[in-house]
Amino acid sequence: MTLPHRVALGTKHGKSAAIAPPLGRIGIAVSVPEGLDTDKFGTFTGEVARLGSMLDAARAKARAACKLTGLDVGIGSEGSYGPHPSIPILPLGREVLLLWDRTTGREIVEQVVDDQPRLASRYVADVDDLDDLIAQTDFPRTNLVVSPAGTTDYVKGLKTLPELVAAVGQAIAQSEGRRALVQTDMRANHNPRRMHTIARAAEALAERLSRNCPRCGSHGWGLVEVxxxxxxxxxxxxxxxxxxxxxxCTACRHSERAARGDGLAAADPRHCPQCNP
Known part of the structure; x- marks a missing residue:
């Protein structure tokens, strides 16, 4: 099986800027369909709940992109950001890229983790309370979202201080509790750190597509399980x-066990249920 020359990318938030260059280096051009509203598959601010898993959402975007472009191979991207599962006081981000071939049903998936994402949210009762959040989020490079506390009346993509101050003042005035919720805008084209993480996932996908299965010779040899x-x-x-x-290989299902890629052969005792119950 040969690499596709062109793939459809399901995005409305400028992700082609991160995904197209790595794929272009291995001879794959990226087409972005017009009019695809990927927000219908879920939004970070919760107006539309994501149905199913990250893979389900990425798969839906890839298929929708193929339908609109007429191409046989599509890519969907999905991110998930929240508290670290082991250290809840720290944030954690995860980005998934899924390549889907509708002629065979084959999927190739890559994902990366960001342990220092631009992710923050805070309730403020006065515009003077914004200083720490602005410093933490690298505003205005990272845009912000504001809403009256307890509502979904979001003002998104705030990228200047006057815009932010005005939105916060209005949200405080509209809130019953006189508070505004200020959050990082996690849409890719409003969050450079997230866009960088998507680019890392695209690099990983391009590298994987460059590796062939030792049995059938198809592209896409890589990690499938741990x-x-x-x-x-x-x-x-x-x-x-x-x-x-x-x-x-997701084409012929051949698999091989391998040592950890980082070469770690033993765990620190702090991870051991026996030594550190």
Whole structure:
């Protein structure tokens, strides 16, 4: 199976700026359909709930892009941002890219994690309360979203201080509790850090598409599964950390077990349920 020469990208938020260059370097051109409203698959601010998983949303975007362009191969991108699962006081971001071939139904998925995303939200009762949030979010490069507390009356894409101050003042006046909710705008074209993370995912996808299956020769050889149980360096018992990777091909389903890509052979005892119950 050969690489596609052109793929459809399901986006309305400028993600082609991050995704097209890495794919272009391996000979794949990206087409963005006009009129595709990807917000119908879910919004960060919650007006539209995402149905299903990140993969479900990315898959829906890829298929919608193919339908509008008439191309056989599409790419969908989806992000998820929130508290770190192990350290809730810290934020964590995850970006997924899914390539879908409608002639075969084949999917190739890559994902990356960002442990320092531009993600923040805060209730403010006065415009003077904005200073810390502005410093934390790298405003105005990262745009902000404002709403009266307890409502979904969002003003998005705020990128100048006068706009922000006016929106916060109006939101406070409209809120029953006299507070405004100020959040980072997580749409890709309003959040440079997120766009950078999407570019990393695109680099990973391009690299994967450049690798061929050792059995059938198809493109897309890469990580398909992980096996947890990395042994503790102190007691040798298995830990929740990844012990092995499974690399495979989604065309012929051939797979091979491999050591962790980072070369780590044993876990620190702080990750061990036996040593650190």
């Amino acid at each position: 096996e947890r149980g990395l042994p503790c360096s102190a007691c040798g018992m298995p830990t929740p950390l990844v012990g092995n990777e499974v690399h495979g």
